[in-house]
Amino acid sequence: MAPLQLLVIDHLLDDDELAIQDTVRRFVDDRVRPNVADWYEDEPAPETMRDLAREAGKLGLLGMHLQGYGCAGTNAVAYGLACMELEAGDSGVRSLVSVQGSLAMFAIWRFGSEEQKQRWLPGMAEGELIGCFGLTEPDFGSNPAGMRTYARRDGTDWVLNGTKMWITNGSIADVAVVWAQTDEGVRGFVVPTDTPGFSAPAIGKKLSLRASITSELVLDGVRLPADAVLADATGLRGPLSCLNEARFGITFGALGAARDCLDTTLAYTGSREVFDRPLSSFQLTQSKLADMTLELQKGFLLAMHLGRLKDDGRLDPRQVSLGKLNNVREALTIARECRTILGASGITLEYPVLRHANNLESVLTYEGTSEIHQLVIGQSLTGESAFS
Missing domain, CATH: 1.10.540.10 (Acyl-CoA dehydrogenase/oxidase, N-terminal domain)
Incomplete structure (x- = not known):
């Protein structure tokens, strides 16, 4: 089953x-x-x-x-x-x-x-045009309010200077949504990537998300017309609402990696013999499989509940933190446990489990680290902010 x-x-x-x-x-x-x-x-x-x-x-x-x-x-x-x-x-x-x-x-x-x-x-x-999203900086991830990328007015134009880091799709993007400090607060800008002064060198030698293009964004005197600004976004409300959209997808997405690990492990244990018996027939193996299946199903029910709330217009960002924190954390635990059951076979690319585990290490961090989501939930429970 x-x-x-x-x-x-x-x-x-x-x-x-x-x-x-x-x-x-x-x-x-x-x-x-x-x-x-x-x-x-x-x-x-x-x-x-x-x-x-x-x-x-x-x-x-x-x-x-x-x-x-x-x-x-x-x-x-x-x-x-x-x-x-x-x-x-x-x-x-x-x-x-x-x-x-x-x-x-x-x-x-x-x-x-x-x-x-x-x-x-x-x-x-x-899919004819690719986009990327520039918020995170080399020194500012969990604290985007500290970003150093700055946009200043020059006549009717805007001029952007700064650096963004860990940007998915950056090197292949036709357009970048870049968030920058201004005299009016944080603003978003729609930046065609062929604009002079814009570059997106790829980040290599990754141990995670290797089947994805990750880049740095460098903005060196990037001059944009006045209509490049996202007029309806002022302050961090704009980028954080975008991140909330992505976190919702991750709540479901991480379960896919966990399910694939578990499917692979069930097939492996049914065919792998140990001491002249299928590996699946041992009590310790069944205990691990049962616990992982339990967490996968609980995570799916949580994701479904959040999805129905979102479709009803009742989803709160704090609830998305619950989903992202739980489901990525449990998916990573499942991937690691599956690797132990596969033994040495689990470290090869013939099987997906360690690839998924390595990827989930990044998913655990991006779109809000586990610690940040814990603090969001903690603040909602206590009414006290522990962010600073």
Whole structure:
């Protein structure tokens, strides 16, 4: 029996949601699984990721939960299920899609002008244009309010200077949503990446998310017209609301990596013999499998609850912190435990478990570290802020 079948949970999903999940699963089976070990070992070429984005665009996966401008307009649960299936293939592939849709596209869709939306969103939905999201800096991750990237007015123009770090899709992006300090507070800017002074050197020698392109963004006197600013976003409310969109997808996505590890381990233990018996017949093995299945199903029920709240317009960011904290933490624990059951086989790329575990180390950190989400939850319980 598959790990998510024990609770008989398909009745929680409608026909459209199940169809989307099945479509994304087939896409991952056809395009990701046969190639991901090579991508992880050698890191993918930029054009490989561009091709993958175009294919995802044809399936309607890019910005799929947004309305209009060529976006599919699905509900939140369908988007979450797509993230789960993508991350069952690889966290880096899910990152490609979620950064495009939940960060770059969402920022323009939610805070941009009609002209910005018309210029960028249809091409981004098709995967013909790639976006990235520049918030994190080399010295400012969990404390984005301290960012040093600065935008100053020069006549009617804006001039940006600064550096962003750990930016997914940066080196292949056609447009970057960049957040900067200004005399008016933090503002967002839509930056075409061919603008003079903009560069995005790729970050190499990673031990995690290797099937994903990660970059630095360097802004050296980048001059933008007045209409490049995201007019409806002032202060940190803008970027943090975008991050909340991405965190919601991660709540589902991390479960995909955990499910893939558990599926792999169940198949392995059924065929691997130890002392002339299947490894699956030993009590310690069954105990581990039972505990992991329990946590996977609890995490899925939590994600589904948050998804239904989001579709009802009742989701609170603090609830997303609960989902991201629990589901990524448990997914990482499952991946590590599966590696122990596979023994030495678990460290090879023939099996996905250590690749997933390495990826989840990054997922545990980005879009808010576990410690930050603990503090968000702690503040909601006590009414006291422990952030500083």
